[in-house]
Amino acid sequence: MDFKEINHLLELAHLTLTEEEKTKINEDLPQILDYVGQLSEVNTDKIEPMNGGTTNLENVVRDDNVDKEREQCQEDLKEAAFSRKGDYFKVPPVF
Amino acid sequence: MIRELHQKLIDRSISDVDLVNGYFKTIEEKDPVINAFLSLNKEEALIQAKKVDEKIKEGKEIHLLEGIPFAVKDNMLAKDLKATAGSKILENYIATYDAFVIKKLKKENAILIGKTNLDEFAMGSSTENSAFFPTKNPCDTERVPGGSSGGSAAAVASKMVSFALGSDTGGSIRQPASFCGVVGFKPTYGAVSRSGLIAMASSLDVIGPITQSVEDAIVVFKAIAGQDKMDSTSFDLSASKDKKWKFNEVKIGVPEEYFAEGVDSEVKQAIQTTLQKLKKEGAQLQKIQITHDSYALPCYYIIMPAEVSTNLARYDGIRYARPAASEKIKNLQELYFQTRGLGFGTEVKRRLILGTYVLSKGYYDAYYKKAQKVRALICQEWEQAFQKVDFVITPTTPTVAFKLNEKTQNPLSMYLSDILTVGANISGIPGINLKNSETKSGLPVGLQILGSRFSDYSLLNFAKEVEELIHEG
Numbered sequence: 001m002d003f004k005e006i007n008h009l010l011e012l013a014h015l016t017l018t019e020e021e022k023t024k025i026n027e028d029l030p031q032i033l034d035y036v037g038q039l040s041e042v043n044t045d046k047i048e049p050m051n052g053g054t055t056n057l058e059n060v061v062r063d064d065n066v067d068k069e070r071e072q073c074q075e076d077l078k079e080a081a082f083s084r085k086g087d088y089f090k091v092p093p094v095f
Numbered sequence: 096m097i098r099e100l101h102q103k104l105i106d107r108s109i110s111d112v113d114l115v116n117g118y119f120k121t122i123e124e125k126d127p128v129i130n131a132f133l134s135l136n137k138e139e140a141l142i143q144a145k146k147v148d149e150k151i152k153e154g155k156e157i158h159l160l161e162g163i164p165f166a167v168k169d170n171m172l173a174k175d176l177k178a179t180a181g182s183k184i185l186e187n188y189i190a191t192y193d194a195f196v197i198k199k200l201k202k203e204n205a206i207l208i209g210k211t212n213l214d215e216f217a218m219g220s221s222t223e224n225s226a227f228f229p230t231k232n233p234c235d236t237e238r239v240p241g242g243s244s245g246g247s248a249a250a251v252a253s254k255m256v257s258f259a260l261g262s263d264t265g266g267s268i269r270q271p272a273s274f275c276g277v278v279g280f281k282p283t284y285g286a287v288s289r290s291g292l293i294a295m296a297s298s299l300d301v302i303g304p305i306t307q308s309v310e311d312a313i314v315v316f317k318a319i320a321g322q323d324k325m326d327s328t329s330f331d332l333s334a335s336k337d338k339k340w341k342f343n344e345v346k347i348g349v350p351e352e353y354f355a356e357g358v359d360s361e362v363k364q365a366i367q368t369t370l371q372k373l374k375k376e377g378a379q380l381q382k383i384q385i386t387h388d389s390y391a392l393p394c395y396y397i398i399m400p401a402e403v404s405t406n407l408a409r410y411d412g413i414r415y416a417r418p419a420a421s422e423k424i425k426n427l428q429e430l431y432f433q434t435r436g437l438g439f440g441t442e443v444k445r446r447l448i449l450g451t452y453v454l455s456k457g458y459y460d461a462y463y464k465k466a467q468k469v470r471a472l473i474c475q476e477w478e479q480a481f482q483k484v485d486f487v488i489t490p491t492t493p494t495v496a497f498k499l500n501e502k503t504q505n506p507l508s509m510y511l512s513d514i515l516t517v518g519a520n521i522s523g524i525p526g527i528n529l530k531n532s533e534t535k536s537g538l539p540v541g542l543q544i545l546g547s548r549f550s551d552y553s554l555l556n557f558a559k560e561v562e563e564l565i566h567e568g
Binding site: 009061095 | 188411413415435441444445448522
């Protein structure tokens with residue numbers, strides 16, 4: 001993995017790195033990838049990948065009702081935003 | 096211990112205001128060195144304590160946890176209090192609702208006295224990744240308390256609080272409990288709702304208690320466990336298996352890999368001594384092998400960063416308080432990059448990049464899908480193991496608490512300190528750390544007991560017996 005690839009990943013992850021972080025992470029990542037790469041030794045031919053978790057639960061749904069408790073929380077959540085106008089979050093121009 | 100404090104409160108041999116003030120006094124004395132707390136809730140705590148005292152004076156009955164002070168790791172939300180997750184990006188974020196576990200404890204009228212330090216977004220094994228300051232180990236302040244729930248473990252170990260909550264994604268309750276010499280319990284995945292826990296890796300995260308005894312862990316776990324409509328992976332555990340274990344009817348699995356090279360010989364020896372004691376009491380020890388468990392950590396370092404990279408996408412500078420308010424931001428794109436670039440620390444960025452990589456086109460099958468297959472395999476093997484044995488006993492960590500800055504420059508060596516705990520997260524099983532003994536230099540050695548999925552109460556009851564046996568000496 002080289003700088004070019006890291007730059008691409010930074011684009012995808014919406015991240016920036018300081019120069020110092022870039023040097024450090026560029027050193028660490030190949031080591032970590034090498035370590036996790038040992039999974040390729042495992043024979044998983046007939047194994048279905050796990051999806052979901054470990055609970056055996058399936059298709060958990062809730063009733064399609066308005067929850068008053070959650071409604072109250074909405075105002076607080078809007079208030080927590082960095083900048084708002086009425087019921088909208090205010091953001092810088094898209095372009 | 097919670098039951099004793101409760102007794103003192105109802106006997107009126109101590110008032111709750113005095114009890115709470117006593118803890119704040121200890122915090123004042125010790126925390127300038129230990130640095131376990133990120134914020135305190137003193138005013139509100141004392142108002143609540145007064146109410147408890149009035150209730151007792153009026154002769155009203157109180158709950159077991161009523162008036163008992165507790166702390167929570169700062170990645171759980173308590174309404175109107177800061178919840179930083181140890182990150183600059185949430186430095187000014189005030190929680191807008193209570194986490195399920197906080198709701199439950201408030202219902203019992205337990206008293207929240209403060210929020211504890213952690214590795215940023217619970218990513219780390221030493222609490223040195225906190226964006227604010229590192230926490231020190233109360234047993235030796237030149238050493239780390241472990242992590243990521245290091246603040247909670249250090250606070251309980253130094254008796255700055257009666258009990259605390261932590262969260263465990265790869266060992267983050269058990270490993271710091273081991274380093275600090277306290278009890279740390281990671282429940283079965285889903286036994287405690289994650290609603291209001293700031294998400295790290297959703298298929299692995301679990302909330303659990305850090306306490307001074309197994310008895311306390313049982314009390315707290317009973318209070319916080321249960322199905323919650325806000326977390327569709329949560330469920331009710333039946334407490335019906337509340338049986339008392341006799342050692343001569345227990346089969347204990349001892350996995351050889353957990354005593355292999357890389358595990359400190361003094362640690363190994365200490366755990367073996369307890370195993371021999373159990374054998375003398377009639378317990379059957381059985382060597383077992385979880386063939387692919389040695390792949391649990393590499394598997395974890397694919398699945399966890401993948402989930403991290405999706406979960407942390409929400410920190411975009413719009414919905415939460417922003418770390419650095421820059422006036423010159425030209426467009427939305429720039430806002431994202433700047434907020435995240437300035438707001439996240441190096442370890443978080445490392446995992447975001449890694450997670451983005453393993454999920455990206457061309458690498459998904461080789462990394463993420465492969466890891467999910469290996470995970471399925473490891474789950475099966477643990478399940479099979481628990482058909483043969485009731486519990487598994489191992490060391491909790493390969494070494495005792497290490498020194499500050501010892502591993503900060505080498506992330507892989509830091510990751511390896513979770514090697515004995517991460518299997519339980521990958522497979523969803525419950526696990527507990529008990530203080531086994533101390534090394535010659537006086538540092539705690541932790542013993543880990545693992546049980547099958549959903550066996551939480553059974554495991555806790557067995558752990559209580561083991562704890563007694565260890566105390567008998």
